[in-house]
Every structure is written in C-alpha cells, then in structure tokens.
Amino acid sequence: xxxHFKTWLLALIGLTVLSGLPMSSAQAHGEKALEPFIRMRTIxxxxxxxxxxKFNVDDEVSVSGKFHVAEDWPISVPxxxxxxxxxxxxxxxxxxxxRYLNGKPWVNSVALQPGGDYEFKVVLKGRLxxxxxxxxxxxxxxxxxxxxxxxxxxxxxxxxDFSNTIKTISGEAIDMESFGLSNGIFWHLFWxxxxxxxLIWWVCRPLFISRYRMLEAGxxxxxxxxxxxxxxxxxxVGVPVLVLVLNEITANRYPDAIPLQxxxxxxxxxxxxxxxxxxxxxxxxxxxxxAQRSMVLQVKVDNRSQSPVRIGEFSTSNVHFLNPxxxxxxxxxxxxxxxxxxxSIDDDKPxxxxxxxxxxxxxxxxxxxxxxLDGLIRDADSRIGGLLxxxxxxxxxxxxxxxxxxxxxxxx
Amino acid sequence: xxxxxxxxxxxxxxxxxxxxxRAYDYLILVLALFLFIGSFHLHFALTVGDWDxxxxxxDRQWWPLVTPLIGITFPAAVQAVLWDKFRLPLGATLCxxxxxxxxxxxxxxxxxxxxxxxxxxxxxxxxxxGALVLDALLMLTNSLTITSIFGGAAFALLFYPSNWxxxxxxxxxxxxxxxxxxxxxxxxxxxxxxxxPEYLRIIERGTLRTYGQYATxxxxxxxxxxxxLMYPLWWHIGKWFASTRYLTKI
Ligand SMILES: [Cu+2]
Numbered sequence: 242x243x244x245h246f247k248t249w250l251l252a253l254i255g256l257t258v259l260s261g262l263p264m265s266s267a268q269a270h271g272e273k274a275l276e277p278f279i280r281m282r283t284i285x286x287x288x289x290x291x292x293x294x295k296f297n298v299d300d301e302v303s304v305s306g307k308f309h310v311a312e313d314w315p316i317s318v319p320x321x322x323x324x325x326x327x328x329x330x331x332x333x334x335x336x337x338x339x340r341y342l343n344g345k346p347w348v349n350s351v352a353l354q355p356g357g358d359y360e361f362k363v364v365l366k367g368r369l370x371x372x373x374x375x376x377x378x379x380x381x382x383x384x385x386x387x388x389x390x391x392x393x394x395x396x397x398x399x400x401x402d403f404s405n406t407i408k409t410i411s412g413e414a415i416d417m418e419s420f421g422l423s424n425g426i427f428w429h430l431f432w433x434x435x436x437x438x439x440l441i442w443w444v445c446r447p448l449f450i451s452r453y454r455m456l457e458a459g460x461x462x463x464x465x466x467x468x469x470x471x472x473x474x475x476x477x478v479g480v481p482v483l484v485l486v487l488n489e490i491t492a493n494r495y496p497d498a499i500p501l502q503x504x505x506x507x508x509x510x511x512x513x514x515x516x517x518x519x520x521x522x523x524x525x526x527x528x529x530x531x532a533q534r535s536m537v538l539q540v541k542v543d544n545r546s547q548s549p550v551r552i553g554e555f556s557t558s559n560v561h562f563l564n565p566x567x568x569x570x571x572x573x574x575x576x577x578x579x580x581x582x583x584x585s586i587d588d589d590k591p592x593x594x595x596x597x598x599x600x601x602x603x604x605x606x607x608x609x610x611x612x613x614l615d616g617l618i619r620d621a622d623s624r625i626g627g628l629l630x631x632x633x634x635x636x637x638x639x640x641x642x643x644x645x646x647x648x649x650x651x652x653x
Numbered sequence: 654x655x656x657x658x659x660x661x662x663x664x665x666x667x668x669x670x671x672x673x674x675r676a677y678d679y680l681i682l683v684l685a686l687f688l689f690i691g692s693f694h695l696h697f698a699l700t701v702g703d704w705d706x707x708x709x710x711x712d713r714q715w716w717p718l719v720t721p722l723i724g725i726t727f728p729a730a731v732q733a734v735l736w737d738k739f740r741l742p743l744g745a746t747l748c749x750x751x752x753x754x755x756x757x758x759x760x761x762x763x764x765x766x767x768x769x770x771x772x773x774x775x776x777x778x779x780x781x782x783g784a785l786v787l788d789a790l791l792m793l794t795n796s797l798t799i800t801s802i803f804g805g806a807a808f809a810l811l812f813y814p815s816n817w818x819x820x821x822x823x824x825x826x827x828x829x830x831x832x833x834x835x836x837x838x839x840x841x842x843x844x845x846x847x848x849x850p851e852y853l854r855i856i857e858r859g860t861l862r863t864y865g866q867y868a869t870x871x872x873x874x875x876x877x878x879x880x881x882l883m884y885p886l887w888w889h890i891g892k893w894f895a896s897t898r899y900l901t902k903i
Contacts, residue, residue, distance in 0.1 A: 325850030332769040333844040339830065340842075346830030348842055350852040369769060380850035407839065410826045417843065420836065422773040425819045432781035432815070433753065436746045439785060443743050448678040451666060452739040458663040464740040465792060473742070473789035480782045480789075481811060488814035491821040498824035500868075501712045502838050503857040 275385050277617045278315055280558040282626030282645065284353075284379045285309040285515075286389040287556060297398035298367045301338065304328075304377050305362040306389065309515040311626045312356035313645035321353040323382040323505060326361055330375055334396070336405060339364035342508045349506045350382070357510030367396040368403045390559045411497070435480075442472070515641040519546045520631050522642035525599065527625050529618055530651045535583075535605035536625065537651075538644065542592050542600060549591035550631045550640060555584055555604050557627030557644075560612055562604040564589070567632060581606040591634075602629075618650040685731075689748050693727040694755030703849070705756070706764070708774050708823050709841035711816075712856035713869040716778075718876045721809040722883055724749070724780045725787075728808075729884045730891025732791055732800075737892065742792035745784035745808075753777060774840045782815040783808035797888060805881035810873050 273280075289306030296302050310321065326347075328337060340347045341362045353359070363377060373396070377389040405417040452464055492498075526539040544550050553567045562584035583606040592598050609615045617623050625648050631640045666674050697705065700723045704716045732744030756777040764775045790804040823837040834842070841851055857868075 323852040325852055327847060327850055328845050329847050330845050332767075333846075334769060335845065336843040337845055338843065346832070348830045348832060348834065348838075348851075350850060380852070382850075382852050405843070407827060407829075407836075409836065410828055410833070413825075415836065417836075417840065418771050418773075420773055421776070421819070421822050422771075424822065425773065425776040428819045429753065429757075429777075429779060432779050433750070436750050436781045436785060439746055439788070440743055440750065443741055444678075444682065447666075447671070447674060448741065449681055449739055450674040450677060451671075452741065455663070455665075456738070456740055460663060461740060465742075469742075470793065473792045476785050476789040477793065480785050481807065484782050484811050484815045488817045491818045495821045495825055497826060498821055499826050499833065499835055500824070501709060501854075501856050502832075502834050503712075503854070505852075 273613045275387065276620055276622075277558065277614045278620055278622045278624060278626075279318055279384065280387060281614065281617075282311040282313050282315050282624065283318060283321070283381065283384070284387045284389075285311055285557075285626065285628050285643070286377075286559060287628060287630075287641070289377065289390045291392050291394070294392055295395045295397070296367055298370055298396060298400060298402040299398065299404060301364055301366050302335075302394070303362055303364045304392075305360070306377065307358070307360045307514065308389075309628060309641070309643060310353045310355050310357045310359070310510075311643065311645070312516075313624060313626055313643070314355040315622050315624075317622060318381070319383040320355065321379075321381050321384075323350040324353050325350045325380040326363065327378055327380050327386075328363060328365065328375060329378055329386075329388070329391075330373060334367075334369040334371060334373055335365040335375075335394075336368055337363060338366050342506075343511055345506075345508050347506055347508060349502070349504055351506045351508050354510050356516075358512075358514035359508075359510055366403075366405070367398070368405075369400050370396045370398055372396075388559070439472075439476070442469075515628060515643050517640070520544050520550055520640040520642065522629055522631075522644070524644050524646040527644075527646040527648045528651050529609070529615065529648050531615070531618070532653060533605060534607055534609045534615070535603050536609065536648070538602045538604070538646070540600060540602065540629070540644070541597060542631070543597045544592045544594055546633060546638070546640070547594055548633050548635045548638075549593050550633050550638075551589065551591050552584075552586055552600070552602065552629065553632045553639075554630040555602060555627055555644070556630070557625065558612065558614060560606070560608045560614070562606060567634070579606070579608045579612065581608060592631075617648055623648050685747070686751050686754075689727065689731070689751035690755040693748055693752045694759070696727065697723060697752055697756075698759070703854075705777055706775055707841065707846075707849075708776065708820065709835075709837040709851075710854055710856065711778065711820055711823075711837065712854075713813075714857060714872050715855050717809075717813040717869060718872040718879075720778060721780065721783065721812045721876050722879050724752075724783075724812075725805060725808050725880050725883050726887045727752075728784055728787060729887035730894065732787070733888040733891035734895040736791055736795075738895065742788045745787040745791075746781065749780045749784040753779065753781070770844060771840075774844055776819060778812075778816045779819070780808070780812060780815075783811040786811065797885060801884040801888070802881050805884040806877035808884075809876035809880040812876070813869055813873055 286308045292303045343359055373394050374391050375394050376391040379387045406414050408414050455464055521543040523541040525541055528537045551567060553564050555562045560579045563582050564584045565582040566589055583604060585603045587601040625646060627644045629642045629644050701720050704710045704719055728745035728748045731748050735741040735744040760772060760775045764770045765772045786807045787804045791800045824835045826833050827836055827839055829839060
C-alpha cells in the first residue's frame with residue numbers, strides 16, 4: 242500500500258510538472274521549420290558576428306550584425322509591425338543586458354519596414370556554464386521565427402559566479418536573482434497557514450460518511466457549531482480588512498509603482514545599404530535544377546560606380562555561395578553558417594564603370610537540399626529572395642543588391 | 654432538536670465502524686487533494702497560463718480580470734458537493750490550496766530547475782483570501798444566491814489587493830535603455846524566453862485602457878460581475894458531476 246502510494250505520488254508530481262512546462266525548450270531550434278520562401282524573403286541576415294565564443298559566467302559577450310528586410314515580403318506573411326530580435330537559448334543560460342537597433346537602445350518590439358536596412362547588437366551575459374548552440378533570430382508577430390546564423394558558445398566558470406544587480410529609479414540596488422523571493426514566499430506561507438488552519442479545523446472531525454448520515458437524519462444543526470460560526474464571521478470580516486490593510490501598507494511603501502510598460506519602440510531604418518543605387522542588379526530569371534542542386538540566376542548588373550566590380554557572393558537564408566575567384570576571407574560568419582564555394586559566373590570579367598551586363602550565376606551546393614530550401618519549387622509561393630554581394634577590389638568597396646524572382650524548376 | 658426525523662433513531666458509528674469511516678475520510682481527502690492538484694492546476698495552466706506564470710504578465714487590466722474568473726470555477730463546483738452533501742465549508746479553500754501546491758511544484762521544478770528561470774520571475778499569485786471568504790460566506794448563509802453574488806464579487810475584488818504585497822515591489826520603476834521600465838518588465842527583457850517575445854503579452858489592450866488610472870478597479874468590478882455568474886454555473890456543474898458519478902454509492 243505504502244509503496245503504491247509513493248509511486249502514485251511521484252507520478253502525480255511528474256504529471257503536474259509536465260502540465261506546466263514552459264514552451265521555451267521545445268521551440269529552441271526551429272531554423273528549418275518555416276517555409277523556405279519565408280526564410281529567404283523576410284529577414285535577410287549578413288555580417289553576423291560574435292565578439293567571442295568562449296567566455297565565463299558573468300562575462301559579457303555580444304552578437305552584432307546586419308539585416309535587410311526584404312522588399313519582396315511574402316503576401317501570405319503579415320507585415321513586420323511588431324518584431325522582436327530574440328536569442329535562441331535553452332532557457333536563460335545567458336541574460337540579455339543590452340540590445341541596440343541602428344545604435345539606439347532597444348527594449349520592446351519594433352515595426353520593421355520592408356526594404357529597410359538595420360544593424361543590431363545584443364549584449365549578453367553568461368549565467369550557466371555549458372556549451373550551447375545559439376542563434377539570433379526574429380520573432381515576427383503572427384508569422385513565426387526567422388533564424389539568424391548559429392554559433393557554438395562555450396561558457397566556463399561556475400553558476401555561482403553569476404550576479405545581476407540593477408538600480409531602481411529611487412537608487413535602490415536590487416539583485417534580480419532573488420529580489421522579492423523571500424517576500425513572496427512569506428505571503429504564500431502566511432495565507433497558506435491560515436488556509437491550513439481552516440482546513441484542519443474541519444478535517445479533525447469525522448467527515449464524509451458520518452456527516453452525510455447526520456445530514457440525512459436531519460441533524461444539520463449539529464454539523465455546524467457555534468464556534469464554527471464565530472470563526473466564519475471572523476474570517477468574513479477579518480480577511481477582507483486584513484487584505485485591504487496589507488494592500489494599503491504596500492501601496493504606501495512603493496508609492497511610485499507604475500503599470501507594466503506596453504509601448505513599441507520606434508526606430509527608423511538606416512540610409513540604404515542594400516540597393517543603394519550605385520550598382521544596380523535586376524533579377525531576370527531564376528531556375529532551380531533539381532538534379533544538380535543548383536540555382537541558376539540570370540541578372541542584369543548596371544555598374545554606376547567609378548571602378549570595376551565583380552560578383553563575390555550570393556547568400557540566402559544563412560547559406561553563403563562564394564565565388565572562389567575572389568578571396569573573400571572576411572565574409573565568414575557564425576560557424577553554423579553554410580559557406581560554399583559553389584558560386585560560378587558565366588562571364589566573370591570585372592564589370593566596368595558605366596557597363597550594363599547580363600550575367601548568369603550558378604549557385605550550386607547540396608545545401609539547397611540539406612537546408613530544405615528546395616521545397617520552394619513545391620510551395621504555394623515559389624519566389625526566391627537573397628542578397629548579392631559585389632566587390633570593388635580596387636577601392637575595397639562592397640555593394641549589396643537584393644535578388645527576387647519566381648523560381649522555375651528544371652528536372653534534367 | 655426540531656428535525657423532521659426523530660433524533661432517537663439516529664445512531665452514530667462507534668468502534669470498528671467509526672474507524673473505518675475515518676479511514677475512508679482520509680482516503681477520500683488524499684484522493685481529492687491529488688485530483689484537484691492535477692485537474693485544477695492543469696485547467697488553470699491552460700487558461701490563465703502566462704498571466705500566472707510570469708511576473709511581467711501580471712498587469713493591472715487582464716490579470717485581475719481573468720485570474721479570479723477562472724479561479725472560481727473549481728471552488729464553486731467542489732463547494733457544491735462538500736456543502737450540499739456533507740455541510741463541509743471548505744471546498745474553495747481546499748481547491749485553491751491544491752492549486753497552489755501544484756503550482757509551486759511546477760514553478761520550482763519545471764521553471765526553475767529544468768528551465769533555469771529564477772523563481773521570483775515565476776511566483777504564483779494567491780487566491781486564498783478570496784477562497785476563505787467564499788467558504789465562510791457559504792457556511793453562514795447556506796444560500797447559493799447570496800454566495801454567488803457577494804462571494805463571487807468578494808473573490809474577484811480581493812484578488813488584486815491580496816496579491817499586491819507580493820507583486821507591488823516588482824512595479825518599481827527602473828531607468829533602462831533610455832526608457833522607464835518596471836522591474837517586472839526588466840525580468841522579461843533580461844531572462845530570455847525564446848518562445849515569448851514581449852509583443853505577445855496581453856497587457857494594456859482593449860477599451861478599459863481609456864479609463865486610465867482606474868483600469869484596475871474597473872477590471873476588478875468587471876471580474877466581480879462575471880464571477881457572480883461563473884459561480885452558480887460551476888456550482889451546478891459540480892452538483893451534476895457528483896450526483897451522476899461519485900456519490901451514488903454512499
Ligand atoms: Cu542551432
């Protein structure tokens with residue numbers, strides 16, 4: 242009997258715990274879950290970098306980068322009117338201490354403008370030691386999570402090294418890890434003991450069968466005694482009075498308490514970084530060759546800059562196809578990014594200033610399949626999006642253009 | 654001593670019979686406790702959910718409206734059985750105690766140890782003062798109508814003030830990132846919740862907002878009205894449940 246009871250107890254505790262599980266752990270890695278056209282044509286990440294990938298608990302680390310909000314935003318995805326740059330972690334193993342968008346402090350969600358360019362920086366602080374795969378990503382309201390590139394972070398040290406003290410406006414320093422905890426436990430115990438006393442007061446006497454029989458026998462008046470009534474009256478008056486008095490005391494103790502804040506941040510895009518006008522790229526046609534796992538893009542490049550440019554990279558959904566003819570060592574980003582030398586160009590001579598040229602790019606890599614981007618050709622919206630990086634090797638300039646076109650599948 | 658049935662015919666259990674009845678009491682109590690811990694807690698987690706989980710969801714508008722409204726359901730149903738059949742005025746207190754036990758276990762194990770959130774970020778709210786008043790009122794009046802109207806209202810109205818001593822301090826303002834936040838908001842920003850960006854919080858939305866400073870009392874009165882309707886509804890659900898299932902055998 243006793244052992245059975247213990248198993249039951251454990252099972253029930255287990256169930257109780259499970260029933261209240263927060264969702265965060267299950268959703269940590271949804272990088273390939275969204276349809277490819279959403280991953281390619283919403284937030285287009287580039288230049289994402291971690292300040293360090295090996296650090297200790299209580300040390301700060303930052304991730305910074307840029308993103309272009311596709312102008313060819315899919316019609317089936319709600320516009321990014323409330324967007325939140327988040328970090329995929331298995332729970333708060335790091336805390337977020339600062340976040341900036343275009344250099345401005347950024348706490349709440351923000352409305353992003355399709356076609357806009359942004360740069361971000363998130364400062365984090367190690368809280369629990371371990372090795373974690375972490376991505377910056379965007380929560381887009383009503384649309385889902387668009388993942389940025391991932392990286393392995395190794396947090397050393399001990400969990401006890403962590404501290405998180407902040408200052409209220411009145412100047413009081415508070416420890417976020419324990420603030421209000423003992424107070425909260427105190428009030429739960431306080432009311433819990435009163436409730437327990439009331440329960441025990443009743444549970445001490447014979448309960449169900451005998452009370453049921455007495456009630457049936459018409460002995461109702463014996464079931465509730467004078468003392469019971471007295472205590473009930475005390476509760477009826479005393480509890481509300483006590484609640485109001487305690488509430489008043491708290492209100493006086495924290496006179497400048499404010500409601501939870503619910504505003505959106507208002508941050509405008511940077512001056513155009515992508516499609517800035519100096520080198521224009523127009524996508525003429527896109528074909529996906531299923532057998533070769535290659536995307537064939539026909540683009541018209543119009544070089545209005547002062548010096549020749551070459552096409553160096555095509556990137557989409559954190560997959561980077563590099564032109565091996567250029568030495569682009571600085572392009573590498575997070576270690577989960579897929580970087581492939583699979584970009585070839587039919588006419589790779591530098592495009593001269595003032596020249597307009599139609600070129601065919603072939604981005605070929607198994608990543609189209611492994612990253613589940615090839616599902617595009619079977620989807621309701623089969624337009625591709627991405628960024629094309631052109632380099633001026635003389636001046637060390639980089640020009641970025643966005644690519645967007647409907648994709649036609651080729652099966653041979 | 655003016656009952657309809659002659660008192661002389663009633664013989665209380667003695668000896669072995671009394672001991673068995675007592676053992677039965679405890680069995681039922683323990684089973685009921687776990688049943689309520691499981692079912693009420695699940696019901697609460699699925700409905701009130703985030704409002705009760707997170708300190709930065711406990712706003713002045715939706716939290717005091719939704720929580721008592723859902724919180725009064727099981728207490729009403731259990732009171733209907735325990736008072737009607739046994740004249741035991743402890744249904745509400747028992748339910749809310751069970752709920753809190755389940756909630757605390759979850760917060761400590763699932764939120765703190767498993768998902769690393771500090772416990773102060775996921776402190777539960779209490780509804781015990783309202784539950785005590787509900788039990789006392791039912792006992793003194795023995796009336797469904799009066800308990801619905803005044804008990805339901807008290808349950809809703811007492812909710813916010815009885816929790817302010819726990820959560821008031823989390824509403825102190827902090828200057829952060831060139832803006833004013835509460836300590837609670839800061840928890841939401843610092844302690845990363847992957848699945849829950851700040852825009853998902855349902856706070857300060859809807860027409861109640863136009864009443865500015867009076868948002869909380871208005872929400873509480875609105876909740877009081879709804880609780881007065883919710884109470885009899887769940888009372889009848891409780892009675893139906895008891896009459897058709899469990900008590901036919903006694
Ligand atoms: Cu990852």
